[in-house]
Amino acid sequence: MKIAIDGPAGSGKSTIAKEVASRLGITxxxxxxxxxxxxxxxLNENEKDFEKILKDTKIxxxxxxxxxxxxDVSSEIRKNEISNKTSEMSKNPLIRExxxxMQRHIAENIDVVMEGRDIGSVVLKDAExxxxxxxxxxxxARRRFNQLLEKNKxxxxxxxxxxxKKRDYNDTHRKNSPLIQTDDAILIDSSNLNLEETVNKILEYIR
Structure with a gap:
């Protein structure tokens, strides 16, 4: 089973996808x-060397x-310097390809919940x-602000x-794999839903 969850920055995709996967007992x-x-x-490499470096990269x-x-780079990748550069790097066609x-390969033989900006439209077009x-x-923004406030008063x-707003514009207007809602994707607006309500709504559709 393949489950794709797409959406804009700050929509809670990671937290919700992780919880959905946990409830279903999948990856x-x-x-x-x-x-x-x-x-x-x-980050500090020359772009002309990207292809060679990527071939020797394992995630x-x-x-x-x-x-x-x-x-283990779980903490290091959350630093502001990396956060600020990731959007720019993700526009690079070589990196996206x-x-x-790699994402398709991971999902080939196991049940997965995968979240991002182009999962349903590009990565897992055949997701159930x-x-x-x-x-x-x-x-x-208010949710993100409350999270950041704990670390930066x-x-x-x-x-x-x-x-x-800037990230929304960049994500929906980028040339390669822009953020879109595919025709076969179910829209979940969590503006008035908490985490538990959002997860339960997704699970209801799956089950």
Whole structure:
């Protein structure tokens, strides 16, 4: 079984996909973490060397941790420098092609819940269940703001809101694999739903 969950930044895709996978007893694949891991590796490399470097790159998921070439980088990929560069790196056709192939390979022989921006439209076009998870941009910004506030008391809501609006525009207007809701994807608007309600709604459709 393949379950694809797509949606904009701040929609809670990772948390919800992880919980859905846990309830179903299948594997959760965090594609965003994969792009972050590649960004970490290529950050200070020359673009002309990307293809050679990617051929020698290995990404693995072990429980809740992601390993890059055998090293646990779960914490390192969450640093601001990596977060800020990942969106830019993900536009690179070579990187997208490499990761899409890897994601498809992972899903070939196991049941998965995979989330991202182009899972239902590109990576797993044949997924039995497709969902497009979204929420009002101000709701998403408020959720993200509350998360960031725990680590940075100086963060401002307007900064988070403008960042999400910018990311929404970039994701939906990028040339390669833009964020779209496919015709066969079920829309889940979580603006007025909590985590448990959103997960249960998705599970109802699956079951």
């Amino acid at each position: 959760y694949i965090d594609t965003g973490a994969m792009y972050r891991a590649i960004t970490l590796k290529l 693995e998921f072990k429980e809740d941790f992601i390993f890059l070439d055998g090293k 490499y990761l899409v192939e 269940h497709k969902f497009f998870l979204t929420a009002d941009v101000e709701v998403r 100086d963060i401002e809501f307007e900064t988070v809101l403008e960042d999400l």
